[in-house]
Amino acid sequence: MNFFKKAVLAASLVVTAASTFAEDKPVLRVATEPSFAPFEFMDPNSQELVGFDIDVINAIAELEGFATDISSMPFDGQIPAIVTGQIDVAISGFTITKEREKIVNFTEPYYNGGLGALVNKKVQDIVKTAKDLEGKAICAQIGTSGAMYAQQIPGAVVTQFNTASEAFMELNKGTCIASVNDKPVLEYYLATTGNENLYLLNDYFTHENLGIVTSKKNKKLSDQINDGLKKIKANGTYDKLYKKWFSAITK
Numbered sequence: 001m002n003f004f005k006k007a008v009l010a011a012s013l014v015v016t017a018a019s020t021f022a023e024d025k026p027v028l029r030v031a032t033e034p035s036f037a038p039f040e041f042m043d044p045n046s047q048e049l050v051g052f053d054i055d056v057i058n059a060i061a062e063l064e065g066f067a068t069d070i071s072s073m074p075f076d077g078q079i080p081a082i083v084t085g086q087i088d089v090a091i092s093g094f095t096i097t098k099e100r101e102k103i104v105n106f107t108e109p110y111y112n113g114g115l116g117a118l119v120n121k122k123v124q125d126i127v128k129t130a131k132d133l134e135g136k137a138i139c140a141q142i143g144t145s146g147a148m149y150a151q152q153i154p155g156a157v158v159t160q161f162n163t164a165s166e167a168f169m170e171l172n173k174g175t176c177i178a179s180v181n182d183k184p185v186l187e188y189y190l191a192t193t194g195n196e197n198l199y200l201l202n203d204y205f206t207h208e209n210l211g212i213v214t215s216k217k218n219k220k221l222s223d224q225i226n227d228g229l230k231k232i233k234a235n236g237t238y239d240k241l242y243k244k245w246f247s248a249i250t251k
Contacts, residue, residue, distance in 0.1 A: 028066045029087045030057055031073040035141075035163035038188045038245040039093045052245040053091045056110060057212065059237050060228030074162060076143030079104055082215050089225065090213035093182060095145040105222040106211030107229055110238075114204035115149050116183030118168070118190070121197055123177050130205050139167040139176040146180040149205060172197065180205070184246065191248045 032040045032053060040051035049070060061068045073081060078090040082104050096106045117138075119127050126132060135155035140147035142160040150158045161167045164181055168189060171179045179186070186200055212229070214222045232238045 025065060025067040028057075028061055028068050028089055030068050030070040030089045030091060031078045031081060031087045032070060032090070033075040033078070033092045033163065034072050035165040036093050036182075036185055037192070038248070039182075039185065040091075052111075052241060053093065055241045055244070056229075056232070056238070057089065057091050059232045059241065060212075060225055063231050064224045064228040066224075075141065079213065082213055085215065085217075088214065088218070088221060093185070093210055094213050095208045096211040097145070100213075103216075105214045105216050105219070107214075107222065107226045109209035109211055110229055111210040112207070113182050113184055113210060114207040115146055115180055116186050116204055117178045117180050117201045118171060118186045118198050119178045119201060120171060120174065121199055122174075124199055127178065127201075129201065129203065133178055133180075136178060137176040139170045139179045141167055141181060144181065145206070145208060146182065150180045182208075188246075188248060 032049070034040050034042050034049055034051075036051075036053075038051055039053045040049065042048070043050045049072065054070060057070070058068055071087075073087070075092055078087070078092060078094075079100065081087045082090055093111075094100070094106070096109065100106070117130070117133065123136075127136070130153070133150075133153050133156060136153075137157045137159070138150045138153070140150045140158055140160050141164045142162060147158065147160050150156055159170070159176060161170065164179075164185060167179045167181070170176055172195070183200075183204055189195070190198065190200060212225055214225060232241075
């Protein structure tokens with residue numbers, strides 16, 4: 001399926017999940033993919049879209065004079081949707097890469113992280129490092145840096161799923177022996193589910209910066225979001241949001 005057909009498909013799957021409207025403010029059309037806790041996910045009680053990314057973009061928008069219309073969209077459809085002008089902003093834990101920077105703009109990093117692996121305890125005696133994943137069955141989320149990394153592991157058989165949640169489900173079922181993803185996402189999953197059948201490899205496989213995505217055709221918006229990001233870091237809002245969402249995995 002080509003780039004623009006994927007964009008049309010992604011747009012057809014969009015479901016509005018959260019928004020903050022104000023009559024006198026321009027509205028930012030924001031896309032995210034809600035299976036990436038604690039960055040973005042559906043609250044099981046309220047069924048509202050919540051998470052670190054959601055709070056960050058709303059805080060930035062407020063300071064820059066925007067309202068937000070935040071919708072759910074498949075991860076691999078968000079950059080095509082930015083390019084075709086169907087959305088203004090994408091915030092879904094996007095790793096800043098040279099390949100992506102050729103297509104879209106990124107803000108300055110708003111989160112510094114990296115990849116890790118969640119592993120089934122059935123293989124804990126033989127899988128202790130990234131090298132031990134060679135030749136193994138691995139689950140990952142399609143279009144992510146975790147999937148890209150897994151595909152470079154020699155001999156690994158990588159199965160990709162639409163969401164991180166689906167990858168974790170298959171890991172629990174035994175379809176694969178490990179799932180590669182952003183380490184904070186894996187840590188949050190363990191901390192909030194109490195799953196005792198899985199364990200986390202200690203080391204970060206990579207060190208990555210996450211950025212907010214905008215169109216190369218709209219430098220003004222890119223600059224505004226960057227400005228808002230600097231402001232929330234300076235006024236203490238960023239630190240409060242970080243503590244709110246990551247305290248579960250830093251205790």
